[in-house]
Amino acid sequence: MIGRDILGIEDLSRDEIELILETAERMQEIGTREVKKVPTLRGRTLINLFFEPSTRTQTSFEIAGKRLAADVVNFSVGSSSVTKRETLLDTAKTLDAMDPDCVIVRHKVAGVPHRLAAVLGAPVINAGDGAHEHPSQALLDLLTVKEQKGRIEGLTVTIIGDIAHSRVARSNIYGFSKLGAEVRVAGPPTMLPVGIESLGVKRYTNLREAIEGADVVMALRIQMERLEGACFPSVREYAATFGLDRAKLRFAKEDAIVMHPGPVNRGVELSHELADHRPSVILDQVRNGVALRMALLYLVAGRGRKAGEAESRAARAAGEA
Numbered sequence: 001m002i003g004r005d006i007l008g009i010e011d012l013s014r015d016e017i018e019l020i021l022e023t024a025e026r027m028q029e030i031g032t033r034e035v036k037k038v039p040t041l042r043g044r045t046l047i048n049l050f051f052e053p054s055t056r057t058q059t060s061f062e063i064a065g066k067r068l069a070a071d072v073v074n075f076s077v078g079s080s081s082v083t084k085r086e087t088l089l090d091t092a093k094t095l096d097a098m099d100p101d102c103v104i105v106r107h108k109v110a111g112v113p114h115r116l117a118a119v120l121g122a123p124v125i126n127a128g129d130g131a132h133e134h135p136s137q138a139l140l141d142l143l144t145v146k147e148q149k150g151r152i153e154g155l156t157v158t159i160i161g162d163i164a165h166s167r168v169a170r171s172n173i174y175g176f177s178k179l180g181a182e183v184r185v186a187g188p189p190t191m192l193p194v195g196i197e198s199l200g201v202k203r204y205t206n207l208r209e210a211i212e213g214a215d216v217v218m219a220l221r222i223q224m225e226r227l228e229g230a231c232f233p234s235v236r237e238y239a240a241t242f243g244l245d246r247a248k249l250r251f252a253k254e255d256a257i258v259m260h261p262g263p264v265n266r267g268v269e270l271s272h273e274l275a276d277h278r279p280s281v282i283l284d285q286v287r288n289g290v291a292l293r294m295a296l297l298y299l300v301a302g303r304g305r306k307a308g309e310a311e312s313r314a315a316r317a318a319g320e321a
């Protein structure tokens with residue numbers, strides 16, 4: 001996967017996903033050492049290019065890079081020339097001219113990482129583009145389920161909430177389906193995209209039916225920043241109908257686990273109690289995020305910038321300009 005862009009789970013094969021998960025399992029051990037560093041990416045430069053806020057994703061890409069001994073640059077949009085109206089492509093090409101070995105991009109507009117991947121010499125990892133995909137989140141979710149359940153094939157995974165505006169939902173639908181799980185989505189009809197069944201999922205507007213017999217129940221944050229109009233009458237009504245608490249969880253399998261990508265709206269998607277206690281595995285997801293991102297960085301940037309690739313991308317960029 002050297003030099004490869006990681007833009008979405010839709011583009012990855014089952015074998016590639018399994019390779020990433022197995023690599024991440026090997027990386028987990030490094031995080032348990034007293035000195036949590038290996039020289040694998042020494043001399044390589046990674047740029048975190050986040051145009052949208054982030055706690056978990058940006059920090060864990062940074063820690064992942066540093067555990068592999070790479071130099072990690074956190075590009076801070078607020079104090080950059082983006083505030084002087086430099087275009088996205090000019091910003092990206094400027095950073096690319098400094099020869100990074102990997103660029104990690106988050107942007108509120110779907111497709112931005114794909115656009116940048118077409119012009120940058122370094123491989124691009126999508127760290128979340130609008131409501132489209134968030135591949136590293138889905139991969140760390142797969143890693144966490146594999147760790148907790150020992151397998152993914154044959155499990156029933158219920159994803160609850162704002163499916164329409166959630167990039168985490170889309171990436172997880174592709175990921176869990178490709179690895180052989182049954183995926184169900186549940187939420188108010190206004191939050192379930194028309195035709196979502198074409199992705200191979202079952203669609204529910206009744207939470208109890210959606211959770212019945214599930215091995216994994218994943219609650220999603222309501223994407224207030226992406227909602228154009230009201231999708232439900234009130235937050236309180238949403239919490240009463242779709243907010244997950246112990247009483248509703250009774251319908252799932254007895255050993256079901258609860259997941260949430262964070263940040264959690266406490267008392268809305270998840271009760272305070274569930275947010276903090278088993279069977280929720282939210283902090284395991286966060287911990288696994290570091291190992292998973294180490295695996296991604298190792299797999300795509302492990303041998304450095306490919307000269308040929310950089311040149312051909314630069315030529316493409318010149319052609320487009």
Ligand code: NCD
Pocket residue numbers: 056057128134137167168220221222261262263
């Ligand atoms: C998610 C995101 O930004 O897409 N957060 C994350 O990366 N863990 C989920 C969200 O914001 O709801």
